[in-house]
Amino acid sequence: MTADTIQLEIIAMEKRRKLYSTIGILLMIAVLASGYGLASSMNSGSFLNGLEKFFDYPGEIVREAWEAGSGFFALVLQFLPALIETLNIAGAATLVGGAAAVVLAFLGSSNLGVKPPVIISVVRRIMDSMRAFPELIIALFLIFILGSSPVPAMIAVAFHTAGALGKLFSEVNENADAAPIEGLESCGANWLQRMRYGVLPQVLPNFLSYFMLRFEINVRASAILGFVGAGGIGTELRRTIGWGRGAGDETAALFFLLILSIFAIDQLSSFMRQRLVSGKAGS
Amino acid sequence: MSGSAMTIGSREHSAAGLGVYPVVRRNSLLIIAATLAVAAYLAYVFVAFDVAGLIAKAQPMRATLLATDAVAHKVHVTKFFRGDTQTVVAVEGERTATYATPPDWVRIADNTTAVDLGGGYRVEIKDRQLVMETPDFGPIRATVTGRGVVTQLPEGQSAPEWLRATAAKFDARPTIGRRVQMSRTRVEVHRYFGGWENFFFPFRSELTAYSPMEILRLAFSPERLQADTPNWKLIGHTFWTNPDWQHGHVFIALLETFLMAILGTATAGLVGLPLAVLAASNFTPSQILRLAVRRLFDLLRGIDMLIWSLIFIRSFGLGPLTGALAIAFTDTGSLGKLFSEALEGVNKQQMEGVRATGANRWQFYRFGVIPQIIPVFISQCLYYLESNVRSATIIGALGAGGIGLMLVETMNTQRDWENTLYLIVLTIGLVMVMDTLSGKLRRRLIQGR
Known part of the structure; x- marks a missing residue:
């Protein structure tokens, strides 16, 4: 094979790649354009009409909040318990789901010597199906049986969290250094001891970082589930929005609380995650 | 990863031979303290959520009911006492699914209707009287009189727990698959059969x-x-067009949910990327601009998908466009932030190499920057697509439409649980297919090269 043929081949390959990426981009634009066309035609309100009205609603509630004056802050205080309930749903769900995820992750990692190996694939399938179950379905089902309460939302979010975090945790486990595990094994440590002293210290910072990220996601999920009857800030929002006009100041207060808390958690979790992963935390 | 603070430090180990023990002990204490704190918090939540009261009020009966009803269908045998007194046999009591000739377990003669519920359970309705025979309990009679429904139990027997008899209503459910109800106006006998009825074609077809x-x-x-x-x-x-199962409508609803997810994610990715360039310190020298774009990302993310959907439902009405825009707005913030972090970590050499060839601005990005972040771009977009399929079902339930709204509606009517199960199976199917596809695509595009 001469240099010329190689060069020709490279040029041909380059051309082919260019063609592919051009086709890909065109295809994507076509899909987007036709998708929005389709979506707009399926919508009950049209796009252009909606665009004009887009600022109407936020404007309305801001105006009503403004007119409420200092009463607005009283409203914010009044809704604080609802926010705490939502945060509790998310917190408890993340803790319970996270604990289940740790167990699942250790059983579902391929490098930790789980015996018999069948367990690994079984646990992985379990985690996959736990992730696939939309929270909404579990929540609706449990609300039907248990009645409107924060507990159905908590269980639904925890179930999903166990699957989602379990997968991320097991990926972290699989990247763990094998040397400490082997060292402990040669000292006669049993499986639990090897995990506790050989693996856990290595993976804990990453676990905590994912845990924090999940907490943030779960706060959002719990707020949304409130809307279908799970309690907390979502239920309050549904009530005030259902009233239509007149409750704009209450809606504004709820929006304010939700945005503020999500913003705070978002900033806090990204700050702490950065510290945890870059190893600047603690001692 | 291994160089983290929680590692049993090798430094301490070499410095003071056995100094590793205090470190291990301190870490153990820390773990115990954390466990206790978590337990205390969970106990508080247990009280705050009133779990005890909840368990007391729970209706586990409903779960059995739901589980049976979701995989079975019932045939109603109804006899009215007023007006047209003919006996009607219909699947799920639907007018469109009425038997022209009754099935062989229902015998109708003159003014007597005999229903064989199987397993020794028999009901005979004559004029305004009903006789119910059960294998382990004598015959129960119920008659509609001027004073209401009068129930007569076999002599010397007290009412079984599966029977609720008042003047307004006689309601017997000896097993989960058999139910007899009688009021002043009619008798309704339900018999359950396994399977989803008329799943493919309507009863009349x-x-x-x-x-x-x-x-x-x-x-x-x-x-x-x-x-x-x-x-x-x-x-x-x-x-x-099957009226009971509405396959056509269900398909459209699934399509709507799918559209929401894919349009929302694609828009977020395509808008987020150029904005991310403006937020990355190594591409945008102006600190004010960078800060402005970053706060914009925070704002988009902070105003949660819930709030965005509520705002968009107000202005755009029901439909996939509403959901797509809500997803797009929230995720432009999330993806933009991720991309800007990825952009700040790109390799300078490749960029400088491209610049040294005299590339213009477009070529500089095309060959110097984009190839480096395309793996992050694709993998993150696909991850978000997966989670957005689930989000789209929830946004739908808030009122944006699609399969989520359909699910909430069928659950709220609490009638045909088999329809609900059908929707649940389809939703989970959609989520699983999307997960598998995106996982395959991710492996192909990123590891395959």
Whole structure:
């Protein structure tokens, strides 16, 4: 094979790649354009009409909040318990789901010597199906049986969290250094001891970082589930929005609380995650 | 990863031979303290959520009911005492699914209706009186009189727990699959059968009578059932417009949910990327601009998908566009932040190499930057697509439409749980298919090269 043929081949390959990426981009634009066309035609309100009205609603509630004056802050205080309930749903769900995820992750990692190996694939399938179950379905089902309460939302979010975090945790486990595990094994440590002293210290910072990220996601999920009857800030929002006009100041207060808390958690979790992963935390 | 603070430090180990023990002990204490704190918090939540009261009020009966009803269908035998006193036998009590000739377990003669519920349970309705026979309990009589429904138990027996008899209503459910109700105006007998009834074709359709193989043969047969349409078209249309299962509507709803997820994610990715360039310190020298774009990302993310959907539902009404925009707005913030972090970590050498060839601005980005972040771009977009399929079902339930709204509606009517189960199966199917596809694509595009 001469240099010329190689060069020709490279040029041909380059051309082919260019063609592919051009086709890909065109295809994507076509899909987007036709998708929005389709979506707009399926919508009950049209796009252009909606665009004009887009600022109407936020404007309305801001105006009503403004007119409420200092009463607005009283409203914010009044809704604080609802926010705490939502945060509790998310917190408890993340803790319970996270604990289940740790167990699942250790059983579902391929490098930790789980015996018999069948367990690994079984646990992985379990985690996959736990992730696939939309929270909404579990929540609706449990609300039907248990009645409107924060507990159905908590269980639904925890179930999903166990699957989602379990997968991320097991990926972290699989990247763990094998040397400490082997060292402990040669000292006669049993499986639990090897995990506790050989693996856990290595993976804990990453676990905590994912845990924090999940907490943030779960706060959002719990707020949304409130809307279908799970309690907390979502239920309050549904009530005030259902009233239509007149409750704009209450809606504004709820929006304010939700945005503020999500913003705070978002900033806090990204700050702490950065510290945890870059190893600047603690001692 | 290994160089983290929680590692049993090798520094301490070499410095003071046995100094590793205090470190291990301190870490153990820390773990115990954390566990205790978590337990205390969970106990508080247990009280705050009133779990004890909840368990007391729970209706586990509903779970059994739901589980049975979701995989079974019931046939109603109804007899009215006023007006038209004819006995009506219908699947799920639907007017469209009434038997022209009653099935062999229902015998109708003159003014007597005998219903065999199987397993020794029999009900006979004559005039305004009902006699219910059970295998382990004597015959129970109920009569509609001027004072209401009068129930007569066999002599010397007290009412069983599966019977609720008041003057307004007689309601007996000896097993989960058999139920007899009587009020002043009518008697209603339910018998449950396994399986989803009329799943493919409506009750009234002539196609219901054929077996699957016969349907397949019919589809390709030149002999037409209806002169003006080919058979395959007729079969397809009958299936699609089945009034009980509404396959057509369900499909459209799934499509709506899918559209929300894919349009929302694609828009977020395509808008987020150029904005991320403006937020990355190594591409945008202006600190004010960078800060402004970053706060914009925070704002988009902070105003949660819930709030965005509520705002968009107000202005755009129901439909996939609303959901797509809500997803797009939230995720532009999330993806933009991720991309800007990825952009700040790109390799300078490749960029400088491209610049040294005299590339213009477009070529600089095209060959120097984009190839480096395309793996992050694709993998993050696919991850978000997966989670957005689930989000789209929830946004739908808030009122944006799609399968989520359909699910909430069928659950709220609390009638046909088999429809609910059907929707649940389809939703989970959609989520799983999207997960698998995106996982395959991710491996292909990122590791395959």
